[in-house]
Amino acid sequence: MSQSKQHFDCIVIGFGGMGSAALRYAAMTRRSVLGIDQHGPAHTHGSSHGQTRVIRKSYFEHPDYVPLLLESYELWDELNRRHRTKPETKELLTQCGILQIGPPDGEVVTGVLTSAAAYDLKVERFTSAQISHRLPILKVPDNHEGVFEPDGGFLRVELCVAAYLKQAMVHGAELLSNTAVTRVELGGGDRLRVHTSDGEFTADQVIVAAGAWSSQLLPGLELPLKVLAKQQHWYQIDRVDNKLINEFPCTFFEREDGSHFYVTPELDTLGMKVCEHSGGDEVDDLSQFSSELCETQKSRTDEFLMQSFHHTKSRLVHHSMCKYTMTPDSHFIVDRHPDIPQLVFAAGFSGHGFKFAPVIGKRLVGMLDGEEDTRFDFLKGERNA
Numbered sequence: 128m129s130q131s132k133q134h135f136d137c138i139v140i141g142f143g144g145m146g147s148a149a150l151r152y153a154a155m156t157r158r159s160v161l162g163i164d165q166h167g168p169a170h171t172h173g174s175s176h177g178q179t180r181v182i183r184k185s186y187f188e189h190p191d192y193v194p195l196l197l198e199s200y201e202l203w204d205e206l207n208r209r210h211r212t213k214p215e216t217k218e219l220l221t222q223c224g225i226l227q228i229g230p231p232d233g234e235v236v237t238g239v240l241t242s243a244a245a246y247d248l249k250v251e252r253f254t255s256a257q258i259s260h261r262l263p264i265l266k267v268p269d270n271h272e273g274v275f276e277p278d279g280g281f282l283r284v285e286l287c288v289a290a291y292l293k294q295a296m297v298h299g300a301e302l303l304s305n306t307a308v309t310r311v312e313l314g315g316g317d318r319l320r321v322h323t324s325d326g327e328f329t330a331d332q333v334i335v336a337a338g339a340w341s342s343q344l345l346p347g348l349e350l351p352l353k354v355l356a357k358q359q360h361w362y363q364i365d366r367v368d369n370k371l372i373n374e375f376p377c378t379f380f381e382r383e384d385g386s387h388f389y390v391t392p393e394l395d396t397l398g399m400k401v402c403e404h405s406g407g408d409e410v411d412d413l414s415q416f417s418s419e420l421c422e423t424q425k426s427r428t429d430e431f432l433m434q435s436f437h438h439t440k441s442r443l444v445h446h447s448m449c450k451y452t453m454t455p456d457s458h459f460i461v462d463r464h465p466d467i468p469q470l471v472f473a474a475g476f477s478g479h480g481f482k483f484a485p486v487i488g489k490r491l492v493g494m495l496d497g498e499e500d501t502r503f504d505f506l507k508g509e510r511n512a
């Protein structure tokens with residue numbers, strides 16, 4: 128075994144978006160901390176890869192997320208300041224704005240306006256004609272409108288994970304890659320025993336941030352999670368006014384049929400990223416997960432692109448499979464194990480969790496310290512019981 132130390136104050140299982148942030152906040156408390164992941168840092172097998180993650184404040188999913196987002200923005204900014212030691216280093220967060228488009232009485236436009244009004248957030252409404260005038264590349268149905276939020280934008284997802292892991296190590300955390308945790312159990316007294324493919328560790332406290340694998344690590348809880356395979360696509364099209372260089376915003380579309388798609392602008396010469404947020408294919412066996420191009424998901428995205436962006440030709444330049452870990456109501460689960468109080472977990476991020484990684488990571492450590500924070504009450508697992 129490469130790890131000489133066997134006991135830690137805290138072990139964090141999984142260092143994707145949530146685990147990397149938790150590791151950093153745990154290490155900052157002067158605990159001895161070990162992070163364990165079955166893959167390496169910032170890998171492509173979980174849910175925290177694919178160049179970008181959209182971030183926005185006026186949250187159509189529920190206004191209760193807004194206070195968490197306001198703090199997340201501050202914490203991303205703080206991380207960015209530590210990460211950007213040279214002017215040429217890429218920013219973690221780019222606030223190019225986000226334009227959310229849909230029927231005026233649809234889930235997205237009404238949800239955005241509700242959250243914006245509740246928290247006095249800066250947003251601006253546009254008719255379809257106004258959108259066509261400002262962003263001529265977009266095709267918006269006459270009966271749809273858009274809400275622009277200037278604070279929206281995107282995070283560079285792999286850089287964010289790497290920055291959190293670096294900060295965790297700066298504070299003394301140890302990382303163990305390519306090591307699968309097979310079981311967590313009470314191991315005598317209050318200690319927890321963590322069994323891995325590379326031997327056994329003990330810890331006073333454990334954080335489980337295992338993404339799509341959460342149900343396997345917490346079998347007794349019967350978490351109501353379903354994993355969906357979701358394809359990320361990068362296209363180049365024969366119009367160039369979708370580039371970040373022209374300050375093109377992120378866009379999110381609610382369509383007539385209720386489907387949701389989003390686009391992040393072209394950056395780093397890869398092409399514009401186009402994904403469907405709705406839909407996806409259920410994965411029954413994670414060990415059989417395929418990263419091959421799914422033609423069905425691609426053809427849905429092709430069709431969306433044709434309908435929503437003026438162009439004549441498009442070319443898929445890259446794709447990457449990813450996992451959404453869904454709860455029945457698409458709200459996250461951030462909770463304490465009911466029988467093992469020194470074990471906390473965060474799961475079921477339902478395809479919209481990354482932007483919250485800083486507050487979730489901080490909250491998991493706060494829970495281990497016995498801190499109350501009623502802002503997270505709506506994310507307790509009991510609502511799924």
Ligand SMILES: Cc1cc2nc3c(=O)[nH]c(=O)nc-3n(C[C@H](O)[C@H](O)[C@H](O)COP(=O)(O)OP(=O)(O)OC[C@H]3O[C@@H](n4cnc5c(N)ncnc54)[C@H](O)[C@@H]3O)c2cc1C
Pocket residue numbers: 140141142143144145146163164165166172173174175176177179180181182306307308309336337338339340341344357358359402449450451473474476477478479480481482483
């Ligand atoms: C295509 C796609 C687009 C998305 N877009 C957005 C977006 O625009 N905005 C947004 O906010 N969110 C978005 N999300 C959601 C967001 O990316 C996820 O909610 C978030 O990344 C989940 O992080 P996580 O740490 O829970 O999971 P992961 O990043 O998957 O991390 C879990 C880690 O646990 C490790 N692990 C699991 N089991 C074990 C084990 N037994 N032993 C050791 N290690 C283990 C895994 O290897 C993995 O590294 C998107 C997700 C996808 C898939």
